[in-house]
Amino acid sequence: MTRRKHRLLPHTADLRVEVRGKDFPAVCAASVETLFSLLTDRRRVRRGERRTLAASGGSEEDRLIAILRKALLLLYVDRFLVRDAGATMDREKVAVTLHGETIDPARHVLYREIKAVTGHGLAVLGGPSGVTARFIVDV
Amino acid sequence: MRFEDIPLEQLSETSWEIPRTGGMLVPGLVFATSGMMEEIARDQALRQVMNVAHLPGILYRSIGMPDIHWGYGFPIGGVAAMDVGEGVVSPGGVGYDINCGVRLLRSNLEVAALRPRLPELVAALHRDVPSGVGSTGDVRVTGKEMDKVLAEGSRWAASRGYATSDDVEHTEDGGRFPAADPESVSATARRRGEDQLGTLGSGNHFLEIDEVEEVFFPEAAAAYGLFPGQAVFFLHSGSRGLGYQVCDDYLDVMTSYMRKHRIDVPDRQLACAHIGSDDGRRYLSALAAAANYAFANRQVLSHRVRETVQRLLGMGPRDAGIRLVYDVGHNNAKFETHDVDGRRREVLVHRKGATRAFPPGHPEIPDAYQEVGQPVFIPGDMGTGSYVLAGVPGAMRMSFGSTCHGAGRRMSRTQAKQSVRGKSVFGAMEKRGVLVACASHRTLAEEIPEAYKDVDTVVDVVDRAGIARKVARLKPVAVVKG
Numbered sequence: 001m002t003r004r005k006h007r008l009l010p011h012t013a014d015l016r017v018e019v020r021g022k023d024f025p026a027v028c029a030a031s032v033e034t035l036f037s038l039l040t041d042r043r044r045v046r047r048g049e050r051r052t053l054a055a056s057g058g059s060e061e062d063r064l065i066a067i068l069r070k071a072l073l074l075l076y077v078d079r080f081l082v083r084d085a086g087a088t089m090d091r092e093k094v095a096v097t098l099h100g101e102t103i104d105p106a107r108h109v110l111y112r113e114i115k116a117v118t119g120h121g122l123a124v125l126g127g128p129s130g131v132t133a134r135f136i137v138d139v
Numbered sequence: 140m141r142f143e144d145i146p147l148e149q150l151s152e153t154s155w156e157i158p159r160t161g162g163m164l165v166p167g168l169v170f171a172t173s174g175m176m177e178e179i180a181r182d183q184a185l186r187q188v189m190n191v192a193h194l195p196g197i198l199y200r201s202i203g204m205p206d207i208h209w210g211y212g213f214p215i216g217g218v219a220a221m222d223v224g225e226g227v228v229s230p231g232g233v234g235y236d237i238n239c240g241v242r243l244l245r246s247n248l249e250v251a252a253l254r255p256r257l258p259e260l261v262a263a264l265h266r267d268v269p270s271g272v273g274s275t276g277d278v279r280v281t282g283k284e285m286d287k288v289l290a291e292g293s294r295w296a297a298s299r300g301y302a303t304s305d306d307v308e309h310t311e312d313g314g315r316f317p318a319a320d321p322e323s324v325s326a327t328a329r330r331r332g333e334d335q336l337g338t339l340g341s342g343n344h345f346l347e348i349d350e351v352e353e354v355f356f357p358e359a360a361a362a363y364g365l366f367p368g369q370a371v372f373f374l375h376s377g378s379r380g381l382g383y384q385v386c387d388d389y390l391d392v393m394t395s396y397m398r399k400h401r402i403d404v405p406d407r408q409l410a411c412a413h414i415g416s417d418d419g420r421r422y423l424s425a426l427a428a429a430a431n432y433a434f435a436n437r438q439v440l441s442h443r444v445r446e447t448v449q450r451l452l453g454m455g456p457r458d459a460g461i462r463l464v465y466d467v468g469h470n471n472a473k474f475e476t477h478d479v480d481g482r483r484r485e486v487l488v489h490r491k492g493a494t495r496a497f498p499p500g501h502p503e504i505p506d507a508y509q510e511v512g513q514p515v516f517i518p519g520d521m522g523t524g525s526y527v528l529a530g531v532p533g534a535m536r537m538s539f540g541s542t543c544h545g546a547g548r549r550m551s552r553t554q555a556k557q558s559v560r561g562k563s564v565f566g567a568m569e570k571r572g573v574l575v576a577c578a579s580h581r582t583l584a585e586e587i588p589e590a591y592k593d594v595d596t597v598v599d600v601v602d603r604a605g606i607a608r609k610v611a612r613l614k615p616v617a618v619v620k621g
Contacts, residue, residue, distance in 0.1 A: 118211040
């Protein structure tokens with residue numbers, strides 16, 4: 001696992017996150033990792049299974065939130081926890097490959113319930129040092 | 140006066156107007172004292188009141204309650220009524236936890252007599268009432284049975300032995316929003332809800348045992364069956380994953396609708412559709428179905444509380460006397476009739492972190508409360524206290540029959556955790572005389588009393604502003620948290 005790519009920004013009630021990556025696919029992958037870091041200790045998650053999420057069309061913000069919402073459903077519908085993520089870009093389509101495993105209550109502790117990734121304050125910003133994404137999760 | 144870049148005109152000791160500027164269609168109206176306003180203005184909540192004022196068809200004012208804080212789209216503590224013909228419905232005006240709400244169960248028990256058994260009782264409630272992240276219950280509903288839950292709410296609970304007719308009668312709208320259409324709820328949302336009925340959840344959801352500490356309005360307290368020293372059970376939960384998914388599903392639908400119909404709003408979380416459109420109507424049907432799920436959820440939770448208390452204390456239902464005072468939601472959008480600019484009309488009222496507070500004589504409140512007004516419950520933080528209020532006519536004039544819903548957060552979750560690092564939250568709560576059982580120490584640290592505004596001040600504002608009346612103050616003696 002690499003050094004932390006995210007930080008929490010001030011927010012009164014929910015969790016506001018800033019994530020960095022070298023480009024848009026990297027920031028998508030880091031955002032999914034961040035989402036799961038807010039949920040559990042990813043170091044305890046094994047890289048046993050692979051899943052792929054994809055989003056295309058719309059703005060970068062649209063694609064990022066689509067990926068994050070799908071990632072959250074992996075947990076709540078399939079009970080899948082993410083250890084790490086990588087992403088590729090093909091024209092307008094971003095594909096995020098996830099490694100992880102199904103929740104094992106004996107080894108995994110969920111820190112909190114995330115109701116949803118919200119569109120409020122959602123931003124994807126490009127700069128000379130890479131791409132930054134900001135989003136708020138409702139807890 | 141201005142806070143940051145927001146102009147404010149003080150109307151009274153407890154109310155402020157944000158004048159119309161830019162694309163605002165109506166002014167903002169916020170209930171708060173000067174001291175509270177300084178705190179409120181520190182985050183984005185006032186800006187969000189202004190954003191809501193941009194929504195097509197909004198009437199009278201975009202309203203903020205004294206427990207207002209930064210939400211997504213609408214502020215938490217926001218109220219907006221829409222013209223049914225030209226107005227829109229916005230999932231962001233309801234929130235993810237559709238029909239999240241509070242119910243109060245009274246009892247024949249007194250806290251003084253119960254106190255020696257409290258540790259056992261709290262442990263038993265923590266064991267029997269599923270709580271915490273991803274908690275699942277033993278009531279599994281799928282297929283046609285889920286359709287019944289979504290269509291019937293508390294009435295489904297009654298048909299399965301989880302509710303009495305008295306419970307149903309003392310629930311907002313009889314525990315059933317009639318516009319529900321189970322077909323409008325996605326397979327994913329159903330899947331998320333199939334094993335969560337009768338679960339508390341986590342975060343700020345709780346089950347508390349409280350003592351009625353002080354009565355301010357004896358006639359209303361008597362009508363609600365409350366007396367000083369009494370043990371009451373306070374429940375806060377909502378529509379769980381099913382409701383969250385309905386909100387997410389329809390935010391996507393509304394985003395497409397806005398593009399197609401060229402509706403421009405200042406925040407993508409204010410995504411909306413015209414009330415009369417197919418998309419608007421489908422969302423309202425799904426919202427009603429999720430609201431019914433929430434009623435059923437709180438009803439199954441109440442059933443567990445009754446079973447546990449009666450079993451542990453060796454009492455029958457009549458002796459324990461655990462009866463529902465009322466159940467009311469604080470995240471909803473509902474068609475109601477109000478006077479607007481001197482004209483009686485049907486409007487769609489969005490309440491996000493705001494409680495319906497109908498006055499005496501209103502046809503939509505139970506017969507038993509016709510003389511005193513609808514009960515309203517305002518949970519404070521887990522260490523300080525909570526309130527029972529009554530609806531008053533002023534709320535119909537000033538806030539579309541709405542009042543506040545809680546104390547409102549003042550500290551971020553990170554700040555809260557940092558402030559208790561190295562300290563025992565359990566110990567601190569015990570010093571306050573409150574027993575705590577919780578699924579997650581992290582959640583407990585995030586929910587410390589200091590993280591919330593002072594509930595006494597918040598309630599004082601709505602009482603003085605004339606949008607609710609104080610009935611009783613409750614003191615927590617035991618808390619079960621997810």
